[in-house]
Amino acid sequence: MKFYIDDLPVLFPYPRIYPEQYQYMCDLKHSLDAGGAALLEMPSGTGKTISLLSLIISYQSHYPEHRKLIYCSRTMSEIDKALAELKRLMQYRTSQLGYEEPFLGLGLSSRKNLCLHPSVRREKNGNVVDARCRSMTAGFVKEQKQAGMDVQLCDFHENLEDLEPHSLVPNGVWTLDDITDYGTKHVRCPYFTVRRMLPFCNVIIYSYHYLLDPKIAERVSKELSKDCIVVFDEAHNIDNVCIESLSIDLTDSSLRKATRGVQALEQKVNEVKQSDAKKLQDEYQKLVSGLQGANTASDEEQFMSNPVLPEDLLQEAVPGNIRRAEHFVAFLKRFVEYLKTRMKVLHVIAETPTSFLQHVKDLTFIDAKPLRFCAERLNSLVRALQIAAVDDFQSLQQVATFATLVSTYERGFVLILEPFETENATVPNPILHFSCLDAAIAIKPVFDRFRSVIITSGTLSPLDMYPKMLQFNSVIQESYGMSLARNCFLPMVITRGGDQVSISSKFEARNDPSVVRNYGNILIEYSKIVPDGLVAFFPSYLYLESIVSSWQSMGILDEVWKYKLILVETPDPHETTLALETYRAACSNGRGAVLLSVARGKVSEGVDFDHHYGRAVIMFGIPYQYTESRILKARLEFLRDTYQIREADFLTFDAMRHAAQCLGRVLRGKDDHGIMVLADKRYGRSDKRTKLPKWIQQYITEGATNLSTDMSIALSKKFLRSMAQPFTTADQEGISWWSFEDLQSHQKKSLKMKTAETEKHDEEMDIDMT
């Protein structure tokens, strides 16, 4: 289908379009024209990705700037899905235009997923893969080889060197599978192929981290130009990604490893000093001339990069007291020992970076300034020493990153030392959390640098929270409803059980036997009436465990067991994967299954329960964060003081976005159907409900906001029966699915309305004038 939005011809690869897709494209276009940030919420399963891609690709090819698209998504599977969509779109464009456009679309993933080297790819740990890869691909390894030393090189990487740097792969869209196949065939490294082709391609699809995490972004995304279009898809958790990328946890064992790392480093320095003192001298000279000068080596082989954001990077020379290798090693040693003594404290400490630095200075006479250069200095030293097996130094690297961050940022961070894991533990297992509180720090450079930033997801409500938290001004903030030919999902709020006792996961009430029993009854009743898959979400693993054990003793699980298999999500990813497989099998063969999972777990975020994999989702309680957590408390305080976001507002916002995320799992398209149950008294209040996305809110009827279990069961039964009636795509046409004619008539209508409005406006103006 080809249509016009203003003057822009859009090629959409399907013969029909959803009304909300059209709306979305219009808003997207306007925000691209205007530049700046846009915040768009569109229901899951309504073809967000394809509308986004088809509009932006049309935009690229129509306007002479050819703005590059950087599309960031969350997981591997989402990246793959987006690439597949892009591929289909480009095929359609070729068939419509009659010629192939010069176009390159690439997806980037970690070395672990892309590596082809026969022994390296077998490693399970991503860090080990990275380290082993570097040890075979770094520039100095090659020099060593040329010098006749016995080192191993990666053939896949070496073969790239012979090619022209800008035509490593032919034009086209390359999914991750495609590029690895291509690599296998031509014996070329897919990872480096993509990395080196990034500046030349039209669309890049990769993970958030390549843009947000300063440690990686500096290396991967440096060369992207200013008028790139940046899209964050599934961005409802973007603030957490920002925060995590700047937070570090140090434990006893990691410090011990760091000590070992320092010792190894010292040994190496001594070795080199005896054999090749010139090398260290060279490095010293470089450091005198300034950090940036030392940075000339190709950056993709760097051991680590500076965690600090570009504009904070100092342009001056490294302070004298850590310039010499042996001095720096001693400096590191001292710092690690200092951290170790700090960890011995048996009470909780929370302090700001400033007070921490003061304390460091008092005890060890280490200044803030050399600390700031710690990461860069370590990097330069490792490079100079030509240490290849860098995985030994991981913990040391962590400490250095920590040192740099703590001395660079005064605000927006907190240090929390927790000597005990749990409240009742008596054996200390101290953790030093260095936690970022301000999500805006990590994302700020992205907003500053790129002209258009689009943040989009199925669940972004309430929309005004994101601009506040991430400190940006959005050009367009929009939440789209969902047009449906039939009400294909049924959101309900259950506030009381069959015995009229109100139910809630409130901390005081959650272990009350009557609440537990009523929650159990909801599960029993729903497992009786819902066919195939049923997913239940709990606020936390802790609560899940406690409620399951009390259900066991109450005989509730036995009752559920009669109707469905029961599977439980655990923090262990392997067990969970197994549980998910069993769950899917049981849903497909008619046995039916219940999956008990956790609102912030893996299942709630990445796994889709489309069609029969999820006919109903029950949200037991409100998934509030664990409010006793000191990190959360510090963050709340920070948000209140800095951005004037009240604690309660933020907590509710966070809980509701996770609840919405869980609910959204069950509905993945307009031909899907599912029941959404919110089982907590507090959902009945409008302040909670209004924080749900518009498309869910729109379908919560007033009558379904305060139900008891039996009433909701009656409604659900009716719903399930009516949903099972034959429903063809023909029924949707014109209402929730537009053909080209429908679209044109809509465009005409809206144009008419607009002109009428402007006329009216003009008239008003006239009146004002007179």
Next chain:
Amino acid sequence: MSKADKNYDSDKSESEDEQQNGRVSNKGRKSDDNEGYTWEGEYQRSWDIVQEDAEGSLIGVIAGLINAGKRKRLLRDTTPLRRGIIRHMVLVLDLSSAMEERDFHHKRFELQIKYAVEFVMEYFEQNPISQLSIIGVKDGIAQRISDLHGNPQSHIQKLKSLRECNGSFSLQNALEMARASLSHIASHGTREVLIIFGSIFSSDPGDIFRTVDALVSDQIRVQIVGLAAEVAICREICDRTNSSSTNAYGVVLSEQHFRELLMESTIPPATNSSKTADSSLVMMGFPSKVIEQLPSLCTCHSLPSRGGFHCPRCRAKVCTLPIECPSCKLVLILSTHLARSYHHLFPLKNWIDLPWSAKPTSSHCFACQVPFPKASEASDQDQAASSMRFECPSCKLHFCIDCDIFAHEQLHECFGCQCSDN
């Protein structure tokens, strides 16, 4: 249209939808009121449905309601198709504990038996030379209730003797047993399974997908009537075993709808022309009725009787038709039986509902001579509304609604076409 009329219309469309259009249309359907406990369902405000007309009289409105009910007759697809009229069907009953549920006005179990009996009668009425077998699934085990034969009375007796339901349902066991009893059927007969599925899950001993593969290769069609909700595996089974028709899987909305869905399966299925293109001859005997002086034993029940039918091949006496001769296995049948299945092959065309604007050619119904309503009664705006006259597309004669229903449901012949010379 006046405001009152509009109200009337919108109310009516709601209540009618659920009753009549069962599964024909889906647009704008609200879910139905006849389910759940009566106190759980929504209020049915009958006084909202009935609105007085301009003169304050209810007569016109009530007549309209009655006619609307009559028009309920499904407008069937009348293209002549090749259908298999020698049918072999296994009816699978759900006797699991899910049938204890009382979400209709009766227990699901009672309703199932009641409609199954009606189904058996209707099935043999429509398909006299077909056979049926009944299987019940209880405690996850399929039990044969009656063997594959063509005697409705014995099926009904067996059905009525069923009492209890227990345990869970097993699709695989039921399908395997059905497959075993259908696999030997000759290619001119259809192989069908009709499952009443009251549970929402199935506990199977093995891989059901293998059973489905076997069903597909054996060309057995499976139709399922679900009582609660759409189950993915049922949808898959139906989609894979029915190559063309899409409505093999239905879920009931109400008691009425349950019955409709069951009765839909009494119409012989269209044969898949590509696969069974070879026409085969079937040997049949057409015995004539005999009345004997002295009672003799019949071969079917071994009871002495004086009346009966003699098999033309082996002279064995049977007391009812149609039947397979117990001694020589010849299919014994009356010509009227064949004729009864005939209308499925050449269905009577749907008659056209004429609007007021169509020119009247007669003032009375051609068949029953009832006068048609006068055109002058209708206002100008209602030109497109139905004038309660129905025209046969071939003989162009006009009939009233009652005759229309009678001709299509019972006679399967048009009065006008039969009277005309050619």
